[in-house]
Amino acid sequence: MSTYAIGDVHGADHLLRDLLNTLDARGNVDAFWFVGDLVNRGPDSLGVLRRVRALGDRAVTVLGNHDLSLLSLADQPDAIGRAPESLKPLLRAHDCAELLDWLRHRPLIHRDTQLGWTMVHAGIPTAWSVDEAIDHAGELEQALRGAEHHQLLTHLFGNTPSRWKPSLTGMKRLRFIANALTRQRFVTVTGALDMEYKKTIANAPKPLMPWFLHPQRASACEHIVFGHWSALEHVEWPEHHVWGIDTGAAWNGTLSALQLDAQPPVLTSVPPLGGEQ
Numbered sequence: 001m002s003t004y005a006i007g008d009v010h011g012a013d014h015l016l017r018d019l020l021n022t023l024d025a026r027g028n029v030d031a032f033w034f035v036g037d038l039v040n041r042g043p044d045s046l047g048v049l050r051r052v053r054a055l056g057d058r059a060v061t062v063l064g065n066h067d068l069s070l071l072s073l074a075d076q077p078d079a080i081g082r083a084p085e086s087l088k089p090l091l092r093a094h095d096c097a098e099l100l101d102w103l104r105h106r107p108l109i110h111r112d113t114q115l116g117w118t119m120v121h122a123g124i125p126t127a128w129s130v131d132e133a134i135d136h137a138g139e140l141e142q143a144l145r146g147a148e149h150h151q152l153l154t155h156l157f158g159n160t161p162s163r164w165k166p167s168l169t170g171m172k173r174l175r176f177i178a179n180a181l182t183r184q185r186f187v188t189v190t191g192a193l194d195m196e197y198k199k200t201i202a203n204a205p206k207p208l209m210p211w212f213l214h215p216q217r218a219s220a221c222e223h224i225v226f227g228h229w230s231a232l233e234h235v236e237w238p239e240h241h242v243w244g245i246d247t248g249a250a251w252n253g254t255l256s257a258l259q260l261d262a263q264p265p266v267l268t269s270v271p272p273l274g275g276e277q
């Protein structure tokens with residue numbers, strides 16, 4: 001049986017349909033993992049949410065920053081008026097509340113110890129082992145599922161604090177957890193999150209480095225698949241046991257799936273309609 005991790009779909013439902021058909025045609029698919037950012041940018045976020053939710057127990061989805069932003073937007077007065085065009089059909093749909101409720105109950109990290117893989121949308125902070133990341137993700141998951149989730153979604157966004165301290169409390173603690181797991185790309189030598197620079201590694205201002213190249217990263221021994229970073233030059237970083245599989249479905253790139261049970265993992269990508277791979 002095979003498990004595939006699928007990169008950021010970002011509303012590209014036609015690509016998702018093609019990719020799932022391609023993988024299903026091979027038979028023996030045990031599970032589809034989604035690295036998050038199912039929605040926004042592409043033309044059919046509504047179609048993507050319906051399609052992934054309909055996979056039921058065959059799919060495991062972690063939340064991305066765009067998924068959290070959508071949940072926050074949907075909570076605001078005049079959400080449809082404020083929404084980008086691509087999200088309006090979703091917000092007007094008869095099953096919108098159900099779909100967003102489903103989304104809000106997704107985890108922020110997923111680990112399968114038997115398979116030997118962990119999935120997260122953006123990354124894991126330098127100081128955290130995967131076990132610690134799972135514990136801290138649980139704090140935010142609990143808050144998102146709790147009665148106070150409206151208030152949480154109003155205050156969750158912002159670039160600070162950039163440094164983890166176990167003594168952080170309240171909204172600062174939850175905001176760090178959200179930023180670390182769903183938004184980070186680069187970190188400083190001390191492991192602080194840099195929330196500003198978003199482009200290539202080659203042009204990164206010193207001394208920033210990708211989170212997964214930090215020499216003291218506590219999660220360095222584990223296999224990790226993530227998305228979020230379509231400007232990453234390549235997907236495979238075998239010496240660091242990480243794969244970044246956002247291949248830019250939202251930017252006329254491809255949508256990719258990584259077969260996690262293969263040795264080494266195998267990437268399958270579907271091109272945009274009429275485009276070249």
Ligand SMILES: [Mn+2]
Pocket residue numbers: 037064065066121182227228229
């Ligand atoms: Mn993202």
